[in-house]
Amino acid sequence: MEERIEKAVNGCYEAVIAPETWPDALHKLSRAVDAACTMFYPKDADKAALEKVPASHDYTDFLDHYIKHRWYEGHYRGERGWPLLSRGCVVIEHDLATDEERRRLRHYNELYLPFDFYGFAAVGYRVEGRIWAVSMLRYGSQGHFTRDDAVRLSGLKPHFARMTALSEKLAMRQASTGLDVLDRIGCPALLLDWRGAVARANTRAEALLGPDLAIRGGKLAAADRSSNNDLQALIRSLLARDVSLSTCLPGSALVRRLGKRPLLFEALPVAGLFADVFHRSRALLLVTDLDRQPLPDEVRLRLAFGLTPAESRLAVALAAGEGLKRAADSLGVSYETARAQLKSVFDKTDTRRQAELAALLGRAGSRV
Template identity: 45%
Template sequence: MFSEQQERAIDACYAAVATPELWPEALDELASSLGATAAMFYPKDFNQDLIRIPSSTRNNRLLEEYVGGQWYENDYRAMRGWPLLSKQKVIIEHDLATDDERRKLPDYNDLYLKWGLPGYAAVGFMVDGAPWCLPILRAEKEGFFTKEEAGFLSTLSPHLRRMVKLSSQFGLSRSRSSLEAFDRTGQAAVLIGPNRQVGQMNAKAEALLERNTEALFVRKGYLCAYHPRSNNALQVLIASATSRRLSNAESPEALPVYITRPDRHPIVVEAASLPSLVRTMSSTAQAVLLLTDPEDRGKPKLDHLAAGFGLTPAEVKLCKELESGASLFEAADALGIVRETARHRLKSIFAKTDTHRQSELMLLLSRLS
């Protein structure tokens, strides 16, 4: 039986499935309801890619050091824990090491104690045959998890499995809808997955690659350029876009890359991170590459937003004001509307364009103007 606080936390996690930006706060709430400080999702063997997995805000700095310092290579909790989770639903710190042994373990003393999170439990579950777990960390004042608490934590397993499964389905749906939106605006777009391989591309991108086989091609799932210098720049761009950290979602996008082709103007490749997908577990896309042929005169104008995304004329006018550099309140004054109306229209624009903040919307508008 879950407490009222725990039920609210579980509901918050289900809400985060549909709105991935809510994951950090939802996991904070879940951890707190379990008498802990931090929690995160952890798919087996994800290791250096853990920075993209939903985690509570209180776990961010430890997680960055865990990945940046490559602690995952010899982490006793992972090395001893995964085999145990194949046999039991929940493990706790005392399943992994004795008190005497912990005093000598580098990762326990130099990582977990350093960040004040010695208490540990992990709830295991399977998603489509792949092992996952939810590590839960406690501060020193919260103490270690007990065997009795482990029995209770096992009741979370069905919920966690459904959350990850639903998140995967939402991620796939968002990937497809993003491509469809670019199709409607006539923009060539390529979705790049977590492993930096091409996930999907729209018809415009396929046609561009077919017309430019001497410049761009896909080999073993990876988008490549024939010209060595162009290819080096392209791979750096892709790596940057797919590895951009959750806490850095507002950082400026990387500069465009110019793909050399014989006797013609270069193809322009720009990358945009997809924060909503990055924060969605098991997503098929982490970034979108936008390909532009400067010799293609069919690139749409901003007015095509109405047809492409179903925006109303009033919403298009607001977009134009924002694109000119005006703030939301300045745009409201210029259009002669109250600020609350401007906020409402902006929220509607976010929903229709699958963006979540003005910086994302401005990035999209810059591609269409």
């Protein structure tokens, strides 16, 4: 390995310990291999992953534009390149399109050329089953990557794989510390990875496993079929593209148990919670044992009958004996809004009178 490349690679290993230095380290690596910019790129990356993975400084403006305008959708480099990258190949632009074809390709002409990015190369590798690429771009003055360049870049593949694996291990260690903190404050919690598998569960969560809830093949599963469907739907929603702390509304699922009240699962994307720049950790599941911690009436109604928060607040007020006008005033909504909400509450709960709502609230306590 050339001395300048070796020095840049050592800087990247140092960035594993100090993630804030990744932009500088990858900038130096780019210069060492005669590239304009470099970034790590996981297969099937979503917006949250792309915003988080390490990238050099000169990638920043381009990457913001790339994400904002969803250029990752229908991208010829992804469609043609990932089958090669998944086999551990080093791919260059000439592997993906001819010179004549590039003159017509929208991504090349409308995305890359305005940023003066003419050349492309990517080094493919796997870490624990997940496919990764380190993507590099070149300015027009640098020209395209050649076959000789591809041979030189192939020598970096084991280093990129090791950097990724080490970063993921450190991030999981930090996440484990977070789970232990939740354990100490009495909160069962499980960490899910990018596949939806349980990466780690704290002691209180492990204590809830048994005939009603188990981990099978690395995945969380409920014995009750309906509960399991709800739980898997919740997990799938967290694995969807473009899920982040700012875009994901809190989700929940009830897992029913024989002879006990259900377990309430609430989900949260972990983007921004842990320093997982390689995005292995995907979601945090918080568990409430309703035998130990009963829910407020409002939450019980919302979970049991699918009421909105506003509808459940109105239902609780009416079940407590308040008239519709007084309930509307106390909740800060108009009488007409309250009437519309009440109609929806009656439809969802199959009731028609306040007395029925009051009785229903009592019954809901045994269901949730």
